[in-house]
Amino acid sequence: MIKERKVNITPDMTWRELTPGGVIQDAGNAEDFKTGDWRSMRPVWNTEKCKHCLLCWVVCPDNSIKVEDGKMTGIDYDHCKGCGVCTAQCKFGALDYVPEE
Amino acid sequence: MAKRVSLSGNEAVAQAMRQINPDVVAAFPITPSTEIPQYFSQFVANGQVTTEFVPVESEHSAMSACIGAAAAGGRVMTATSANGLALMWEMLYIAASSRLPITLAAVNRALSGPINIHNDHSDTMGARDSGWIQLYGENAQEAYDNFIMAVKIGEHPDVQLPVMDCFDGFITSHAVENLEMLEDEEVKAFVGENRVAPYALIGQEPVSMGPLDLPPYYFEHKRQQAEAMKNAKRVILEVAAEFEKLTGRKYGLFEEYRMEDAEAAIVILNSSAGTAKAVVDSLRAEGKKVGLIKIRVFRPFPAEELAEALSKVKAVAVMDKADSFSAAGGPVFTEVRSAMYGRADGKIVVSYIYGLGGRDVTTNQIEKVYNDLFSAIETGKYEVYNYVGVRE
Ligand code: SF4
Ligand code: SF4
Numbered sequence: 001m002i003k004e005r006k007v008n009i010t011p012d013m014t015w016r017e018l019t020p021g022g023v024i025q026d027a028g029n030a031e032d033f034k035t036g037d038w039r040s041m042r043p044v045w046n047t048e049k050c051k052h053c054l055l056c057w058v059v060c061p062d063n064s065i066k067v068e069d070g071k072m073t074g075i076d077y078d079h080c081k082g083c084g085v086c087t088a089q090c091k092f093g094a095l096d097y098v099p100e101e
Numbered sequence: 102m103a104k105r106v107s108l109s110g111n112e113a114v115a116q117a118m119r120q121i122n123p124d125v126v127a128a129f130p131i132t133p134s135t136e137i138p139q140y141f142s143q144f145v146a147n148g149q150v151t152t153e154f155v156p157v158e159s160e161h162s163a164m165s166a167c168i169g170a171a172a173a174g175g176r177v178m179t180a181t182s183a184n185g186l187a188l189m190w191e192m193l194y195i196a197a198s199s200r201l202p203i204t205l206a207a208v209n210r211a212l213s214g215p216i217n218i219h220n221d222h223s224d225t226m227g228a229r230d231s232g233w234i235q236l237y238g239e240n241a242q243e244a245y246d247n248f249i250m251a252v253k254i255g256e257h258p259d260v261q262l263p264v265m266d267c268f269d270g271f272i273t274s275h276a277v278e279n280l281e282m283l284e285d286e287e288v289k290a291f292v293g294e295n296r297v298a299p300y301a302l303i304g305q306e307p308v309s310m311g312p313l314d315l316p317p318y319y320f321e322h323k324r325q326q327a328e329a330m331k332n333a334k335r336v337i338l339e340v341a342a343e344f345e346k347l348t349g350r351k352y353g354l355f356e357e358y359r360m361e362d363a364e365a366a367i368v369i370l371n372s373s374a375g376t377a378k379a380v381v382d383s384l385r386a387e388g389k390k391v392g393l394i395k396i397r398v399f400r401p402f403p404a405e406e407l408a409e410a411l412s413k414v415k416a417v418a419v420m421d422k423a424d425s426f427s428a429a430g431g432p433v434f435t436e437v438r439s440a441m442y443g444r445a446d447g448k449i450v451v452s453y454i455y456g457l458g459g460r461d462v463t464t465n466q467i468e469k470v471y472n473d474l475f476s477a478i479e480t481g482k483y484e485v486y487n488y489v490g491v492r493e
Contacts, residue, residue: 009318011317011318013321014321015320015321015322015324015325015328016325018318018321018322018325019300020200020261020299020300020322020325020329021198021199021200021310021311021322021325021326022310022311022312022314022318022322023200023300023308023309023310024308024309024310024312025300025306025308027309
């Protein structure tokens with residue numbers, strides 16, 4: 001969810017529009033920076049096998065396991081860097097780890 | 102009401118700091134600037150200011166502390182010289198690119214090596230591309246005045262850049278001169294009670310500063326910085342006009358001394374301008390058409406204005422108290438000559454390096470430079486790159 005921001009810094013802004021010296025006026029704008037395209041491997045979630053233990057959510061260093069009402073709902077591929085930490089620790093075989101096409 | 106006082110340049114600047122009463126002063130002692138934080142720490146100890154004085158362990162830390170305090174929204178000051186300025190180097194660029202208006206009394210001293218504590222301009226000339234505004238002053242009065250104006254220039258919304266108040270070590274910093282000091286209230290009213298920071302790390306709307314700035318953004322931020330430096334030229338003149346109303350003392354981008362019909366001119370900075378003015382007067386008394394330009398604002402560089410001021414002379418000697426080792430003249434020379442290209446063509450423009458490491462600059466040396474210019478005008482023969490005052 002992208003919050004209302006004072007300024008949305010985007011790469012098409014001119015020098016006149018950008019904040020002086022690169023000042024960041026809004027907390028949490030790292031969300032705008034799509035790091036997902038760095039990925040060479042991707043985790044794939046198998047809904048049927050998932051027990052919603054949320055240990056993958058605990059270990060993900062990029063906050064990319066999406067959860068609603070205490071249940072896993074998917075993976076945020078915009079930010080998931082494909083490190084494989086979640087897939088390695090899942091005890092239920094609910095996360096596959098496959099090469100990016 | 103202004104009062105007449107006898108102070109050294111360092112004392113005068115420390116007094117200006119006291120009158121401004123900044124939020125933070127972070128400094129490390131180095132000759133010949135040491136007295137500034139020394140006097141100022143006494144004002145702190147005596148309760149004459151409410152400033153947080155941070156005695157740090159190095160100049161790198163001094164500038165880092167200044168950056169942190171300015172990023173928090175504070176009005177911040179420091180002082181240094183030569184190797185101290187060199188140790189600040191990395192942080193100078195960060196202060197400027199983070200758009201933090203810090204005021205630095207830069208007491209000019211030769212940058213080692215060989216180690217030398219006396220005056221030349223190799224320290225601040227080296228920092229000329231760090232993104233700081235640089236003001237140069239001839240004497241204690243100008244050091245004091247420029248320091249007060251520096252605060253207002255740097256903090257202007259269209260500028261937001263740090264400023265160096267440069268003046269000559271020992272010659273100006275330690276010699277006691279008569280000068281006019283403003284009243285404390287006048288100074289406070291002139292600079293404003295507090296800095297109004299557009300962004301700060303603390304307060305109601307805290308921001309992050311100094312983020313990693315990769316290729317999609319870095320260039321734009323540098324372009325902003327360049328624009329701020331362009332704006333500074335206008336703001337420096339506006340602040341000078343306001344200062345003149347208050348004090349009657351007139352400041353521009355540079356001072357023109359007897360330039361009206363001058364055929365031979367010297368361009369020079371800081372205290373040696375005083376020596377050179379005496380030579381101008383004596384040569385004028387002999388009927389020789391000589392003049393002088395003393396650059397006050399080196400960053401931003403007043404290129405068009407200087408070219409205009411030099412458009413009527415026949416020959417110019419640009420005198421540098423620093424060698425940039427480009428093997429193509431001193432730093433002020435290369436910029437002045439480049440400023441004249443296409444604007445004031447067909448002149449004889451020569452470089453003289455002088456006074457390195459505190460070598461005395463005498464009226465005879467300056468007179469020799471004017472004589473060289475006249476012989477160049479007459480014969481058309483001259484050397485472009487010259488040294489004066491060195492044993493040949
Ligand atoms: S660790 Fe495995 S089982 Fe547990 S929530 Fe994540 S995907 Fe589901
Ligand atoms: S692969 Fe790494 S980054 Fe992606 S969801 Fe799993 S733990 Fe998070």
